[in-house]
Amino acid sequence: MSDADPRARASDAREDRVEGTLLGGACGDALGVPYELGSAPLAAGEVPRMIGGGLGPYAPGEWSDDTQMAVVIARAAAEHGLRTVDALDAVVTGWVDWLASGASDVGTQTRQVLGEVAADVDGARAAERARLASYALHAQTGRTAGNGSLMRTAPVALALLDDPAALGEQARAISGLTHADPLAGDACVLWCHAIRRAVLDGDVPDLAEHVVELPHARRDQWAGWIADAERRTPSAFAPNGYVVTALQAAWSAICHPLGDGPLVVASLSAAVHAGDDTDTVAAIAGSLLGAAHGASALSAEWLDAVHGWPGLRADDLRDLARRVADRGDPAAVDLQVSDELDEVAEHLVSRGLGEGHHFVVHGRPVRGGRSSEYIGLRVLDDGSYRVWYSGDRGTPRTYVETPDWAVARQRFVDEVELLGASRGDWKAPRRHRWKRR
Ligand SMILES: [Mg+2]
Numbered sequence: 001m002s003d004a005d006p007r008a009r010a011s012d013a014r015e016d017r018v019e020g021t022l023l024g025g026a027c028g029d030a031l032g033v034p035y036e037l038g039s040a041p042l043a044a045g046e047v048p049r050m051i052g053g054g055l056g057p058y059a060p061g062e063w064s065d066d067t068q069m070a071v072v073i074a075r076a077a078a079e080h081g082l083r084t085v086d087a088l089d090a091v092v093t094g095w096v097d098w099l100a101s102g103a104s105d106v107g108t109q110t111r112q113v114l115g116e117v118a119a120d121v122d123g124a125r126a127a128e129r130a131r132l133a134s135y136a137l138h139a140q141t142g143r144t145a146g147n148g149s150l151m152r153t154a155p156v157a158l159a160l161l162d163d164p165a166a167l168g169e170q171a172r173a174i175s176g177l178t179h180a181d182p183l184a185g186d187a188c189v190l191w192c193h194a195i196r197r198a199v200l201d202g203d204v205p206d207l208a209e210h211v212v213e214l215p216h217a218r219r220d221q222w223a224g225w226i227a228d229a230e231r232r233t234p235s236a237f238a239p240n241g242y243v244v245t246a247l248q249a250a251w252s253a254i255c256h257p258l259g260d261g262p263l264v265v266a267s268l269s270a271a272v273h274a275g276d277d278t279d280t281v282a283a284i285a286g287s288l289l290g291a292a293h294g295a296s297a298l299s300a301e302w303l304d305a306v307h308g309w310p311g312l313r314a315d316d317l318r319d320l321a322r323r324v325a326d327r328g329d330p331a332a333v334d335l336q337v338s339d340e341l342d343e344v345a346e347h348l349v350s351r352g353l354g355e356g357h358h359f360v361v362h363g364r365p366v367r368g369g370r371s372s373e374y375i376g377l378r379v380l381d382d383g384s385y386r387v388w389y390s391g392d393r394g395t396p397r398t399y400v401e402t403p404d405w406a407v408a409r410q411r412f413v414d415e416v417e418l419l420g421a422s423r424g425d426w427k428a429p430r431r432h433r434w435k436r437r
Pocket of ligand 1: 064065066105279280
């Protein structure tokens, strides 16, 4: 490619933000641990430190259940992606193993659901058992909107950077494995979309813009909650064990940094000063801050200290985050976009299709949102091209694999236009033929 350097730099910066998503969450978690529920005093304006203790008690720099549960999701995503039933089974099985062996502290609701999954050996699949236990708990108590699914949701965004429709569905599905309340699902959908935009754009997005990803009936309510968080400081949202106030406290902290230090330090200080469930609020805030500003914006002192179950340190989280993004993002992160592919992207975007360089084009509308169908195009290791279709069930089908760029491009554009033509908000243009190059 002609101008490799700017692209290499862009790719490095994006990788920094991919790593920052997990590391920012882990640093927020370890920073908040000492102060959870007032375990250690924190004077007004004091900068929190990773001194350990808390409810564990934890070692200095050690992260808690928030990051532990996120690591389980990330490992399953690195292995399987996050589109299939197998992947969700791996998430639940991983949590059950964690609960049996590594959990330092566990939310009430999570413990109850995973306990039932572990006890139930009737042969049903793990994710299905968790979902049923979670919905049964919700039916029984009507109170399952704790912050325990939001605190661990960041890896879902990394796994589906290329596929916003699937991201919304899977963020809600993975939330529902333990937290059936629709508000918990909404919060995960909102935060994952914000993280995805932050990784792609390198900036903290306008959270309110993402309420369109939620069901119509609750959009105004969420817009009001977000506006409230932008008006008030984080401590206004304590107690924050409720998923809505946890999200508000985290967003408020991002909007109201505390002190004159570097932005991420000041924002995470504000998150810890929210009080109450300090590690969770700071973990939630940290994942979005890390996604926007990258691992390089985190303090070196934090990165040296941060560690936790299952025996991981900062470099391990970097590696894990990259593997999740590579695995879940075959069409975007991994793709070295050539000039020709840029040209195709421009063509599609000018017709209201696609996602810029990501070559993800979604299909017909379905009840409750878009279908997760898409057409993909990528360069293979040997330099040839593959064009494929991924259906609602996530099983990809290869249309063509060819060394001939013109053939791949034409097939991709044809299939995209065919799929796009069935989309409600898009009118098919006149048939377009590429000039043979
Ligand atoms: Mg915790």
